Amino acid sequence: MPKEGMGVTPFHLVYGGEVVVPVEIGIESDRIRRYSEDNAERRQLELDLVDETRAKAAIRLMEYRQRMKQNYNRRVVPRSFQVGDFVWKKVKPVGDVTKLEAPCAGPFKVVEKLRSGAYYLEDENGRRLERPWSANHLQPYRAE
Template sequence: MGVTPFHLVYGGETVISAEVGIEYDRVQQYDADNAERRQLEFDLVNETRAKAAAQLTTYRQRMRQRYNRWVIPRSFQVGDLVWRKVKLVGDVGKLEAPWAGSFKIVEKLRSGAYYLEDKDGR
């Protein structure tokens, strides 16, 4: 969009304290004409916000499509045997097995979550 988050919230760009002390161009050139331009910017801020929201929606859709193109959906049923990913904690070396198994699915809790029990019934 080419605008800052500050502009989207307040309708204009900020003047930082360093610019005020140095008499930056934006501070030196401020007059009544600038007040009129500021009012026009305030009138256009809703349009700028709408454009930013549309661009964000488009970006999210592209990211969702890119993600869904590479993800392979998997679904398991009660009774299936699966391996469980082991989280590396502490002194576990990088050459150790990243999976533990095999586990039997006892209950499907919610999408992608399962209650497991090992082969021995624990």
Template sequence: MVYSGEAIVPVEVGVESDWIQHHNEDNVVRRLLEMDLADEARAKAAIRLMAYQQRMRQSYNRRVIPRLFQVGDLVWKNVKSVGDVTKLEAPWVGPFRVMEKLRSGAYYLEDEGGR
């Protein structure tokens, strides 16, 4: 409804979008097939990710030197990561005495004061 003026239709109304220009039933079928294959692509990506993680784990474990401690051994406790330590600062505290070894590979430690 226009009062004392001229009604003008915007140009955008007459211009068709790319989606409308290229729309046909083949595109709909193709899009549905792609959606069906998305689960398969996701599963393949998950398998590739697991294989990558396994290779990284094997590469890391090749360079790790396992250390086993006995009850009564004196050890140092690491309290800072390598990046958080300045040149003159030690990343560990201690010494601590190994009091008990747990099945999980962890240790109960005791300092010189008995704590």
């Protein structure tokens, strides 16, 4: 088992011990000089605890992923529209677009809401747009 404070490396999780590089074998390192038969017994005890070490590493990984998810979700702004709502649709700049052009087009009316969170829109002339739009590309229309 690695000493407290030492990180558990992927090599340790797979093979149950730390790697010995060929340079350490050719030039006797401190670790090689201190090796004795007692170490072999201790090594066997470490191998018995490999499953526990892997389980602890899996728990730490799960906690890390959960913290990442919470951190990401903290910044997400949920958007939901109902049929009949008016929205702005983001416009992707194509070619020579100046900074002064509007970043959104519209207003568009929401005519159908899909389970995936996408919406079918129609323009002010009543023409339905050919494809659904994700809520990520829509913003609520506020008449001022």
